Amino acid sequence: MMTRAIPLPLHYRINIVGLLALCVILFWTMVALFASQLAPHGVGEIVDLDYFGPMSRQFPVGTDYLGRDMLSRILFGARYTVGISLASVTIACVTGVTLGMAAAVTGGWFDTALSRFLDALNSIPSKLFGLVVVAGVGSSIPVLILTMAVIYTPGSYRFARALAVNVNTMDFITVARARGEGVPYIIGSEILPNIIGPVFADVGLRFVFIVLLLSGLSFLGLGVQPPDADWGALVRENISGLPFGAPAVMFPSIAIASLTISVNLLIDNLPKKTRDRSA
Amino acid sequence: MGNLVEIRDLKVGATTDAGRRVDIIKGVSFDIAPGEIVALIGESGSGKTTIALTLMGYARMGCAIQGGSVRVGGRDMTQLSEKERAAVRGTEVAYVPQSAAAAFNPAMRIIDQVVEVSRIHGLMPDAQARARAVELFRALSLPNPDTIGDRYPHQVSGGQLQRLSAAMALIGDPKLVIFDEPTTALDVTTQIEVLRAFKAVMKERRIAGVYVSHDLAVVAQIADRIVVLRGGEVQEIGATADILSAPAHPYTRELLAAFRPSVDAQAAPAPAAVAQPVLELRDVVAGYGALKSDGAPTITIVKAVSLSLEAGRNLGVIGESGCGKSTLARAIAGILPPSSGDILFEGKSLPRAAKDRTREQLRQIQIVFQSADTALNPAKSIAEILGRPLAFYHGLKGREAQARIDRLLDMVRLPRALQERRPPELSGGQKQRVNLARALAADPRIILCDEITSALDTVVAAAIIDLLKELQRELGLCYVFISHDLPTVQAICDEIAVMYAGEKIEQMPRSRVGARDHHAYTKLLFASVPKLDPQWLDSLERNPELVAALARR
Numbered sequence: 135m136m137t138r139a140i141p142l143p144l145h146y147r148i149n150i151v152g153l154l155a156l157c158v159i160l161f162w163t164m165v166a167l168f169a170s171q172l173a174p175h176g177v178g179e180i181v182d183l184d185y186f187g188p189m190s191r192q193f194p195v196g197t198d199y200l201g202r203d204m205l206s207r208i209l210f211g212a213r214y215t216v217g218i219s220l221a222s223v224t225i226a227c228v229t230g231v232t233l234g235m236a237a238a239v240t241g242g243w244f245d246t247a248l249s250r251f252l253d254a255l256n257s258i259p260s261k262l263f264g265l266v267v268v269a270g271v272g273s274s275i276p277v278l279i280l281t282m283a284v285i286y287t288p289g290s291y292r293f294a295r296a297l298a299v300n301v302n303t304m305d306f307i308t309v310a311r312a313r314g315e316g317v318p319y320i321i322g323s324e325i326l327p328n329i330i331g332p333v334f335a336d337v338g339l340r341f342v343f344i345v346l347l348l349s350g351l352s353f354l355g356l357g358v359q360p361p362d363a364d365w366g367a368l369v370r371e372n373i374s375g376l377p378f379g380a381p382a383v384m385f386p387s388i389a390i391a392s393l394t395i396s397v398n399l400l401i402d403n404l405p406k407k408t409r410d411r412s413a
Numbered sequence: 414m415g416n417l418v419e420i421r422d423l424k425v426g427a428t429t430d431a432g433r434r435v436d437i438i439k440g441v442s443f444d445i446a447p448g449e450i451v452a453l454i455g456e457s458g459s460g461k462t463t464i465a466l467t468l469m470g471y472a473r474m475g476c477a478i479q480g481g482s483v484r485v486g487g488r489d490m491t492q493l494s495e496k497e498r499a500a501v502r503g504t505e506v507a508y509v510p511q512s513a514a515a516a517f518n519p520a521m522r523i524i525d526q527v528v529e530v531s532r533i534h535g536l537m538p539d540a541q542a543r544a545r546a547v548e549l550f551r552a553l554s555l556p557n558p559d560t561i562g563d564r565y566p567h568q569v570s571g572g573q574l575q576r577l578s579a580a581m582a583l584i585g586d587p588k589l590v591i592f593d594e595p596t597t598a599l600d601v602t603t604q605i606e607v608l609r610a611f612k613a614v615m616k617e618r619r620i621a622g623v624y625v626s627h628d629l630a631v632v633a634q635i636a637d638r639i640v641v642l643r644g645g646e647v648q649e650i651g652a653t654a655d656i657l658s659a660p661a662h663p664y665t666r667e668l669l670a671a672f673r674p675s676v677d678a679q680a681a682p683a684p685a686a687v688a689q690p691v692l693e694l695r696d697v698v699a700g701y702g703a704l705k706s707d708g709a710p711t712i713t714i715v716k717a718v719s720l721s722l723e724a725g726r727n728l729g730v731i732g733e734s735g736c737g738k739s740t741l742a743r744a745i746a747g748i749l750p751p752s753s754g755d756i757l758f759e760g761k762s763l764p765r766a767a768k769d770r771t772r773e774q775l776r777q778i779q780i781v782f783q784s785a786d787t788a789l790n791p792a793k794s795i796a797e798i799l800g801r802p803l804a805f806y807h808g809l810k811g812r813e814a815q816a817r818i819d820r821l822l823d824m825v826r827l828p829r830a831l832q833e834r835r836p837p838e839l840s841g842g843q844k845q846r847v848n849l850a851r852a853l854a855a856d857p858r859i860i861l862c863d864e865i866t867s868a869l870d871t872v873v874a875a876a877i878i879d880l881l882k883e884l885q886r887e888l889g890l891c892y893v894f895i896s897h898d899l900p901t902v903q904a905i906c907d908e909i910a911v912m913y914a915g916e917k918i919e920q921m922p923r924s925r926v927g928a929r930d931h932h933a934y935t936k937l938l939f940a941s942v943p944k945l946d947p948q949w950l951d952s953l954e955r956n957p958e959l960v961a962a963l964a965r966r
Contacts, residue, residue, distance in 0.1 A: 305788035309851070312746045312767055313805060314775040323801075327792030 152403030173206035178361030186380035196381035214364035225283035230290025238298035256288035418445035424480035452636035456870035507582035524562025572603035630943035697754035729906030779852035783864035785844035842873035
């Protein structure tokens with residue numbers, strides 16, 4: 135696929151697909167930040183006597199199963215879906231990738247101990263783990279973020295370690311070691327640039343998993359607490375509207391799709407640094 | 414009798430991702446008579462393998478035959494359908510690849526892979542094919558011809574595997590065999606056996622051959638005629654003896670000149686009587702695996718090697734693959750800490766492991782690896798690669814570092830504009846120069862050169878050797894030059910140490926190379942280096958028992 139490259143300031147350029155994806159992500163981020171100013175109604179306010187109302191001038195994306203304004207609920211839901219998921223995926227991947235590279239470079243008992251520990255963590259079913267934690271310490275946003283970060287760290291660790299082990303055998307790593315470089319330089323400067331592509335693809339995938347896990351937890355009543363709801367929960371609670379073709383079930387789905395697809399498209403089309411290769 | 418092969422105005426091209434058309438072969442014409450061996454010679458990228466592959470009607474992924482004709486036995490390979498070509502491959506034209514190790518399936522017995530050709534084409538019953546294979550093994554002077562086929566590829570040596578892949582090519586009784594650098598990856602002592610076997614079989618069966626190589630001396634032994642290629646064009650075609658004795662084309666002369674790098678006439682100044690060695694090794698033992706109770710590693714690679722290197726002089730370490738010469742370099746650099754023995758730098762003992770040495774100690778000894786492809790981080794620009802040792806050892810940043818990077822690039826004769834590029838965007842020779850510049854950035858006393866010219870074309874390698882000499886004059890460096898190639902080592906080193914099976918068996922000044930009183934292995938090694946004389950291989954006399962005992966085939 136040939137796409138036109140668009141120059142950006144500071145010697146970066148991005149193609150049109152990446153730019154569109156970036157715009158969608160920025161749009162949802164803005165929505166998440168300014169939901170309370172944008173929303174026409176309160177999140178738990180029952181404003182329609184009918185349920186599963188159609189799209190109308192008053193309710194642009196219809197009403198839900200209790201007659202609440204869907205637009206407002208989606209706008210408020212952006213906060214949870216974008217915020218919690220992004221925060222968890224960032225923590226999970228930064229921790230996982232850093233530890234993975236460090237384990238590959240250090241080797242020995244550090245690698246063995248860390249790998250076995252994270253394998254053990256990985257063997258706990260994710261929903262069950264979420265249930266236990268939330269049941270134990272109660273549901274709050276920091277707890278949700280941390281729980282999901284912990285659940286997705288081992289996968290990210292395994293992935294990064296497998297990639298880093300391959301890079302670690304290259305001669306330029308040996309050169310760096312012989313030069314006397316420490317582990318932080320080797321993982322940050324020598325290994326990371328060589329695995330960053332697959333790692334970002336993995337981040338995109340993991341982001342989608344987290345969005346889905348969050349909606350799963352919300353459905354069980356352990357995630358975001360009513361009357362607030364994230365997008366996954368909006369889909370679940372309005373699923374009975376599907377036979378009626380209710381917009382209440384369509385629009386949260388579209389919102390999830392637009393966000394997850396954009397995240398993946400942006401990752402596949404990240405801005406590239408323009409270099410002078412004229413020589 | 415007509416020619417077996419007639420290539421007329423062959424053109425091969427490719428289209429890049431950006432839609433730009435690239436011509437790889439630009440109108441090449443030559444003939445091969447039945448039973449004749451023609452060598453295609455040229456540096457990498459000259460199109461020699463591409464031409465050889467068109468003889469089977471094949472063009473590599475992304476390339477296409479765009480014009481001309483390739484007639485083999487009267488049929489134009491470019492016009493045949495894929496099915497007709499498949500019928501010709503293996504029966505009329507066969508191929509012996511460069512890396513036999515990569516060409517064999519490691520999970521199948523060798524004999525099953527060798528007779529596969531006859532099975533695919535339905536040439537003969539299986540039992541007959543097996544008998545024929547054994548006959549070929551014998552003709553190729555393989556040991557235990559009756560049973561060697563029952564082994565798996567990893568159970569035979571590299572030289573044997575290369576001959577087995579020739580058997581695979583010959584079983585279909587082809588009229589033409591394409592040899593694609595079949596001995597490039599082999600040691601010199603092994604190479605001789607393989608070349609002899611090839612030559613005998615081809616002569617006896619009157620098979621025509623195309624021998625692709627970059628090594629003039631090897632080609633001189635086996636080819637009747639030589640086609641010199643450069644940039645996809647024929648530079649010169651002639652009988653082997655003519656090309657070697659009276660090259661007409663300037664490029665051929667350049668190739669011949671590069672074949673034997675010039676040896677410096679004036680020897681390095683004799684060391685002062687009290688000269689303290691810059692580097693001294695005392696009984697260094699290194700290897701892999703856990704230490705045994707007696708303190709030796711499970712697998713000992715370097716066995717009690719002692720060396721010394723005086724200021725301003727160069728030490729060559731020569732030996733065949735597996736003799737421990739690269740491990741020795743790693744032990745000196747502290748990458749693989751020796752299990753016992755001392756390494757002294759300017760009279761002071763160095764800690765064995767690199768992580769225990771001070772930054773200053775590390776700076777003084779730099780190592781340059783063979784493969785610049787893997788020794789340079791493909792994700793970083795040349796400026797970043799060179800900038801790191803400057804920042805790390807000398808604390809240079811910003812404009813100062815930039816000025817030093819410019820000077821380093823000048824030193825290794827690279828244009829300054831190259832520094833924004835990344836390693837994959839450079840040629841092999843350019844990468845090796847960057848590799849060297851990174852070592853120079855540390856401002857070291859000693860550079861350990863581990864086979865740094867082995868992966869390069871002869872002309873490029875000769876230029877690197879010249880560069881090393883020049884840098885030595887300017888900067889007063891010492892090199893420990895590790896190589897399997899005697900002429901290269903002779904070109905640059907004052908002292909030459911021969912290693913065999915982990916031990917240093919002999920050390921001599923350059924002037925004494927070829928003296929009568931060498932160790933038996935040294936003699937064998939030196940005698941095995943191919944010479945440009947076409948009679949060399951036939952006249953070479955070797956004691957087969959000694960060869961078998963020493964060459965560890």
